[in-house]
Amino acid sequence: MSAESTLRADIVEVGRRMYARGYTASNDGNISVRLGNDRLLMTPKSVCKGFMTPDMMCITDLNGRKLQGDRDPSTEMLMHLEVYRQRPDAQAVVHAHPPIATGFAVAGIPLNRAVLAEVLTTLGSIPIAEYATPSTQELPDAVRKYIKAHDGMLLANHGALTVGADLYSAYYKMETIEHFAKISLVARLLGRENLIAREEVERLQELRGTYGIKAPAPICADDTPSAADAAALCQVVEAPSGGGQRLVPDLMASPSGDAARTGGDAEIRLTYRELSALIEDAIRSLK
């Protein structure tokens, strides 16, 4: 098989996997890959990614001019072109609407907390690009801000975008984002997230070098939830200082943290047993 026919088959396979895993519904999502230095192979508009055939793909130049194909290229072609323009290292771009990650994108909650070592060493952080009307120039404009420093991002009220050094690497980053979103959701439903301390995040960052993991920008550990401007230059993760501990309880999620942040006026919730113990303690101290 030629390189082009292999890539056509790979796009079909990645589309099938995305559809099978529920990352796209109906005709959602799009996939593209570089074909040599000056052309792109891209999914066409208005097809379900689960039922594509290799002959459906379009070939365009880097300005989006169609060079070959019976169908028109993806409606999100402008976003793909912008990514290739900003990231000469990117060989492939994947866009989908994985439901849990997209839920975070709808809620306006970036996946930027230091909680999983694997995610820190690969993607670093996953910011949210500002809302933009799909298929317009607004979307590439929104993506441009973060794409230089990130291989994956959420798109506000829309979905997720990943890039990679080859097609499967871009696809696996989409899997990582959805998997991370799922784990983050479960931890938050359970009521707490222990964060990896800043010092440990720095150690994980060194592992990138040891294992030859390529990243477009370094991780910047921070203990404030929003450092939006810095996110254009580095991968900002929320990681409090550990003071010798490698894991730090998430103070933002615990009742005592709320009280600390709001000067003691926040509502706290205690079980009957905890309340009884507090009262007994108070009585004992009076005696």
Ligand SMILES: [Zn+2]
């Ligand atoms: Zn979309």
